[in-house]
Amino acid sequence: MRPGWPGAEHLIALMLDILAITGPIYLCIAAGYASVRWNLFTKADMRVFGRFVIQVALPALLFNALASRRLDEVVHTGYLLAYAAGSLVLILGALWFACTVQRKGLTESAYMAMGMTCSNSGYVGYPVMLLLFGPLSGVVLALNLIVENLVKLPLLFTAADVGAHEGERPSLRRALTQTGARLVRNPMIVAIFAGFLVALLGWSLPSVITRTVTLFSAASSGLALFIIGGTLVGLQVRGLRRQVSLIAVGKLLLHPLAVFGAIVLLPLLGLPAVDGDLRVAAVLSAAMPMLGIYPILAQRHGFEGFTAAALLATTAASFFSLSAILWLMRHSAGWLTG
Template identity: 80%
Template sequence: MLDIFTITGPIYLCIAAGFASVRLGLFSAADMRVLGRFVIQIALPALLFNALASRPLTEVIHPGYLMAYAVGSLALLLGALAYARRVQGKPLTESAYVAMGMTCSNSGYVGYPVMLLAFGPLAGVILALNLLVENLAKLPLLFALADAGSHQGQRPSVAQVLKQTAARQIRNPMIVAICAGFLVALVGLRLPDVLSRTINLFSAASGGLALFIIGGTLVGLKVKGLRRQVAMITVGKLVLHPLAVFGAVVLLPLLGLPAVTGELRAAAVLSAAMPMLGIYPLLAQRHGLEGFTAAALLATTATSFFTLSAILWMVKG
C-alpha cells in the first residue's frame, strides 16, 4: 500500500499546493485561467506530439485499447443519459452534462501525471489514445445533445452539428498535435535535436503545472444543496465508469475483437477512474448549469484520492 501512496501522494500534494496558493492569495483565479491556457495550448500539445513522434507507429497504435475505452465509456454515457432523462425527468441539456460528468475523464491534468508515475514513458501514448476517444467520440456527441436540448423547436440539423464539431476539432491544439505526431511516426521522420529538445522542455512543464491548476480552480466551489445529484455523478465517474471499461476490456475479446494487452489493460481502467475534466463547469456555463457541475468537480476530485488509490492497489497488486 505504501507504494500506491508514493504514486497518488505527489498528485494530490500538487493539487493541494495549487489550492493553498489561491486560497492564500499568492495566485488569483484569473492566474489559473492563464496558466491553464498555457497547458492546453502549448505544454500538453508538445507532450502529445513528443510521445507519438518519438516512437515507431506500431508502438502507438492500439486498436484494442481504443475500442475498449470507447465502448465502455459510450455504454455508460448512454445509460447515464437515459437514467437522467427517463427516471429523473431532467431536460436533455442537463442530462447531457450529467452524462459528461460521469464519463469524460481528466486525462491531461490528472490522468497523465498518474500514468507517468505508474507506467513511465507509456503515459504519453495513453494520454493520446484517451484524448482521441474524448475529443472525437464522447464530447462531440454530448455537445450536440446539450445544444439540441437548448434549442426549443429549432434543433440544429445533423449536418450543422457535424460542421460545428469538425470546426471545433480542427482548431484544437491537442488534436493537431496528435495528428502531427502520428504523421511523423508514420513517415519515420527524425526531428533535429534542437527542435526535439525544445519540445521536450515544453512537455516537461505539463504534469505538475496541470495538477497545480486543478487545485487552484477548486477554491470557492461549493457542494451545499446539491448533494444527491453530486453524489450520483461522483459514483458514476469514480466507480461505474471504470467498471464499464473493465467490462469492455474483458468482454470484447470474447467477441473476436482486438484484446487490450499488458499494462494497457490496467491503464484503460485507471483512465476511466480519473475525476471529470477540469473545464467541466466552464463547458456547462454556456447553458447556465455551472452550479451542480462545479460542485460535482469538487466532490469527485476530492473523493478520487481514495478511489484511485484503491484501484491502483488492485491493478498493481
C-alpha cells in the first residue's frame, strides 16, 4: 500500500476533506438557484450563460488541459482500455435498459447513459485525486479527459442526435454524415483535437495565447454550477424520483463496478494491466458524480429538467459513496498494490 494512504483513524478527516471539496459546488448551485428565485436573472438567462460555457469556456478548458501536457504524460494504455471498456459496457447496458425496458426515446436514453458514465473529472475528481495521489493527479485528469471527450461524449452525442432525427427516417449513411458534421462543428471536439495536436507537436504557445485561454477556461467551473442552480428553480422533482434514482445508482455504484471489472478481466485476455495507484484512481474516477455541465449539454434537446435534478442528487450522495469506496479500498491493500 502506498505511503500516506489514509488509515482508518483518518477516515473522518478524509470525509471532511471531501466535504470541503464538494461544499463550494453546493454553494455555487445555491447561488444560481437564489439568483433566479429572487429574479436577479431569469431561466432564459441561464440558457444564454449555458451557450457561453459550451461554445467558449469549456472548449478553452479542454484545450488548456491537453495542450499544457506532454503526450507521454497521458499514454497509459492499460488505464485507458480499462476505463473506456468499463464505461462502454455500462453505456450499452443503460441504452438497452432505457430504450427496451423503460420505452424511452434514444435521445433521452442517451442522456441517461451520459449521467451514469461521464464523470466530473475536473471539478470534483481532480481535487480528490490531488488529495490522495499528489502529482499523479494531473496524469489521471488527462487520461480521463481522453476517454470522456474522445470516446464517451462523441458516442453519446451521436446517439442523442440520431434519436432527435429518428422520425425523419434518414438513411444510415445520411444519419452518420449529419452526425459527423455536427461533431466536427462542436467546439469541444475541435478543442480536444487542437489540444492533442499541440501536445503531439510539442509546441509552446505564446504566453498571451495561453493566458487568454486560461482566463476563459477559469470561467467554466463556477458559471456551469451557477447555471445548474438556476435551472432547478420551479423543477418538479416528484415525477422524476425514479429516473433520478436510477441515474444516481448507475453513476455512483454501477460505473465504478464496471471499471473495476474491466481492470480485473482485461489482463486475463492478454491486454495491458493497470497497476498500483492507477487502479485506485480509475475506480475512484468512475465513482465521481457526473460532469457539472450535464444539464447544460442536455439543454440542446430540452432535457435539462431531469438531468439537473440527477446532478444535484448524485453530487450530494457522492459524499457518502466516495467515503465508502475509499474505506473499502483502504481494507483491500493487496488489490491496491496490484
